[in-house]
Amino acid sequence: MMNVIFMGTPEFAVPTLKKLYEDGYEIKLVVTQPDKPSGRGKKLKKSEVKEAAEELNLPVFQPDIVKKQENIDILKSYAPDVIVVVAYGQLLSKDILTIPKYGCINVHASLLPELRGAAPLNWAIINGDTKTGVTTMQMDVGLDTGDMLLKSEVEIDENMTVGELHDILMHKGADLLIETLNKLEKNEIVPQRQDDLLSNYAPMFNNENRKIDWGLTAKNIHDLIRGLSPWPTAYFTMDDKIVKVFKSSYTNDNPDYEPGCVIKASDEGIFVKAKDGIVILKEIQMPGKNKMTVEAYLRGNKFPEKIVF
Template sequence: MIRYAFFGTPEFARTILESLDCRGFRPLLVVTQPDRPKGRGRKVAAPPVAEWASNKGIPLLQPEKKNDPELLCVMRELSPDVAVTAAYGQLISEEMLSIPKRGFLNVHPSLLPLYRGASPVQSAILNGDKKTGVTLMLMDRGLDTGPLIASSTMLISDDIDAGSLTGVLAVKGGELVADVLEDWVAGRLQTVPQDESLATMTRRLSKEDGHVNFALSVRDVHNRIRAMHPWPGAYAYMNSERVKILSARIPHDIDELVECDVSFQKDDHFGENASLVIRQPGAITIFKKTRLLVRCGDGWIELLRIQMPSKSPVFSYEVAHNVHEGASFDLQF
């Protein structure tokens, strides 16, 4: 039996922990972040990993600091074969790294050395990458700089958002760790140093990163909306009010919109009293009375779900009839 400790906090980590447990790898100890205020009501809630450990009756620690004396003491007493980390959210001290006999293994949702740091999934979507994956690495003192043990690659579909992609990568990550854990502890696997010439770094996202600039290309706008869901969330301003954009797509089936860039025609799509007008980025039009489209720098994007200020999320077709002709998102705010 592999004796290991698990360090992780969010849903991504819980999925990996569940995968390991289902494959017969139950941890001796689970370490996660302290309970924090969460949601609109700011009620204190346990992290997903803490909930999982409590339900399974597994010893749980939630230290505030990386050099927590109790955690160091417990880890020394347990002397695990190995520790597994996934989105733990705290730095791990050198003293802690030295305790497990076979070190700390980290599951990172990118193909290292690409996208080290806090937002690898969002960065891959934002940059329009066609593939990504998960990497298992041996932790060292740096941030995601340790030698590589194994990886698993997948394609990024054009319609997947960061939340969904993170879920898929969590499943792959759990399978990857479970597949190699015994061989690693037995000393049958070798590591490969990361190629520093290929390394890229990501940063922690802020709410401002969700702002959508419709003057950019359709592809860039679509990538940002997908990359920012569910957090920090994509948004744009209309009449100085923030409108959340929950999902969108690139409408490949609307050839008629090419003509609408320069004029409105009197037809079933655009009303009885159309007038000649140049469509600028941010301009909104309702296609076939139900589809809400916004002009970008090089074409149109269709908004599927939005949330107006102080309102519940809705599908765009539910509010299309309330959008007046000539409405537009603000380009500067």
């Protein structure tokens, strides 16, 4: 069995760490991001990977910058056969990549070379893709540019949210990583170079690319909403205040209203005109309120009709 250093931070990485442990790999060290202030009280919050590592009684290392020489020396001292990296959150230097015999193996949440970067899960849905998956990759100094090892595909149906896709792929990734390590030890994998011409970048989100543009097609808007649900959420503004949207559907009915016009609000949802159809908002969060279904919101509130967002 290989000796492993595991590097990861969010919930997505936890199933892989637990799978390595359950399958008998000797996890020498778990490397994760430093605790960060969270909430109104700014109390330090552990990463999900740190919490899992402590439950398993595994040693934890939290360098602020992992590629500092003193931190590289610490990693070398564990003499790992492989470093497994899942959503760690820091770029690794060549000095780290060359430490283990089998290199650094990354579990990436897309079918590379598609969707390199920080948010491939979200963009797969926003782009309207009907399939995605996970890829194990031999890391190099580029951003998700290393040679591909194994892949596992997942179909995306037209109403799947990024939260649902995340939960499927984090377990798929764990299984694929174990399969990858087994085959690497047996010399049964031929790494494949990525075709850079086929790659797209999946950037992080900001206020601009989360905002709903009602001039887009109804399907485009529906895909944006589910691709950002439950986090970081798509939104629109009403009276200069942000309204978050968590769930929607759409129709191809194309009545004669301008894009962004609220056609009606009922227990079925808030019907808003898009470029070529109607988007039906089903779960929202009004300013200062909790997230709730439109049906629940309308029990105690009215939603204005015939206004234009």
